[in-house]
Amino acid sequence: MNKTIKIHNKSDKPYNIVLKENQAIEKCINIQNSLPDFMKDYFIYLKNAVATSTRLAYLEDIYFFCNYLVNETDLTVASNVKEIKLEEFENIKSRDVNIFLGEYCSRYYKKTKNSLLIFENHNRALARKKASIMSLFKYLYRNEQIKNNITDGFNPIKLPKPQPDAIKRLEIDEVAKMIDAVESGYGLTDKEKLYWNKTKLRDKAILLLFVTYGLRLSELQQLNISSFNFSRGEFKIYRKRNKEVLMPLNKTCETAIIEYIENERPNITGDDEDALFLSLQNTRMTTRAIRELVKKYTSIAMGTTKENGYSPHKLRATAATSLIQYGFSIYDVQNLLDHDNVTTTQLYAAHKKNVKREIVKNFEWLGENE
Incomplete structure (x- = not known):
């Protein structure tokens, strides 16, 4: 049963602005609750480092990557995203991320009850997913949770230069x-x-x-x-x-x-x-x-x-x-x-x-x- 959320607004921001921000924060919290516990420090960092909309986008991308690890690879023995272990994350190589971005993300499939849906990501979307994953791995390395910074080995993703x-x-x-x-x-x-x-x-x-x-x-x-x-x-x-x-x-x-x-x-x-x-x-x-x-x-x-x-x-x-x-x-x-x-x-x-x-x-x- 969903509870009605009431906000006690002590700021001078209009209620509709505060409500929209809170809805995005609630989405962030829900995704965080579905991700592995070893990422908790990263969640705290993200909360204070970027805008709420960016935080939500990063968390969605990271959940998508973790879901890929569980359902499409043998990089983890976890049966769901929450159960992924830090030791398994530490064994992930640059090549594994490059395959995820360059092969899986560019064109992947989802089965529904009546059909098979095809999803495609072009370079701009792939670059955002790369930035999200890079942010996570860099933080885990800086926080001394993993021994190696694998992000230097991520393949570049070329974006077209905007033309006037x-x-x-x-x-x-x-x-x-x-x-x-x-x-x-x-x-x-x-x-x-x-x-x-x-x-x-x-x-x-x-x-x-x-x-x-x-x-x-x-x-x-x-x-x-x-x-x-x-x-x-x-x-x-x-x-x-x-x-x-x-x-x-x-x-x-x-x-x-x-x-x-x-x-x-x-x-x-x-x-x-x-x-x-x-x-x-x-x-x-x-x-x-x-x-x-x-x-x-x-x-x-x-x-x-x-x-x-x-x-x-x-x-x-x-x-x-x-x-x-x-x-x-x-x-x-x-x-x-x-x-x-x-x-x-x-x-x-x-x-x-x-x-x-x-x-x-x-x-x-x-x-x-x-």
Whole structure:
């Protein structure tokens, strides 16, 4: 029987943020309880060393690796993951991990009651699994639980270098078309217009926040009415690693949000009464619903099918390239979008080269005959 979890929130974080963090922590604890006891020190290290989302991802990868050891190899005599011994882990070689990553993980199978499912991992996913396993083995070595550091023998996993021309984003004129579609209902089917009439102010506010601030999907989904201080012209968001950030509120977004709150958003009570963006069921919009909304309107802007519409992350790229095209420095954009490394922002800055080319092309000091 599942118990209802109630959180006594002593911080100034909104309840929905604290609840989401707690749900991730509970998942971490459940996985840890299924892993061998000799990893306990590593769990303590992980708890304090990385963000909760990263901690959860590492634990999921490590459990997946241990499950592979039990069910696919003779590296352990354990009948389940919990029973794996430290001595067995110490006997694992680099070659064993390389086989796991390079052979098993790239394509593996799972039997269900009625079918056989095929799973594939490409290099980005394999690199994450490698990082998780490497983190564990390095810690066990540093903690003097195993004698050798086998991680130096892990095969490299080459990741493709991001190319500026491959960055998917809306052009400035397509952003205008997208906003026009949400304001007028242009491009929507008759069925979609029935919903649009009830949500157009909400949808407009969502899209404007995405293309103005380059918010991550989770950052927008977690917004509350109390996140906004209209008298001071700012709003608060919670970024990765629980960073609390105040963002300045521009007039366009402020007007769109106030119009939505005053004219369309219902007043409700209960757990979601402070949630900014509500579904038609009067609950906080899910990330899936927001993603579908963005795909719908971006597909209209680009003149393509809904399936080929863009995700919210592409609107983040749109915000970055648009700001740089308008003349803001990459360091300003890096700060606004919360990029850890300026090289990420420089990918978007590469698009400015096209603008320079057009300027020079149309700015000749001498005519053709001179």
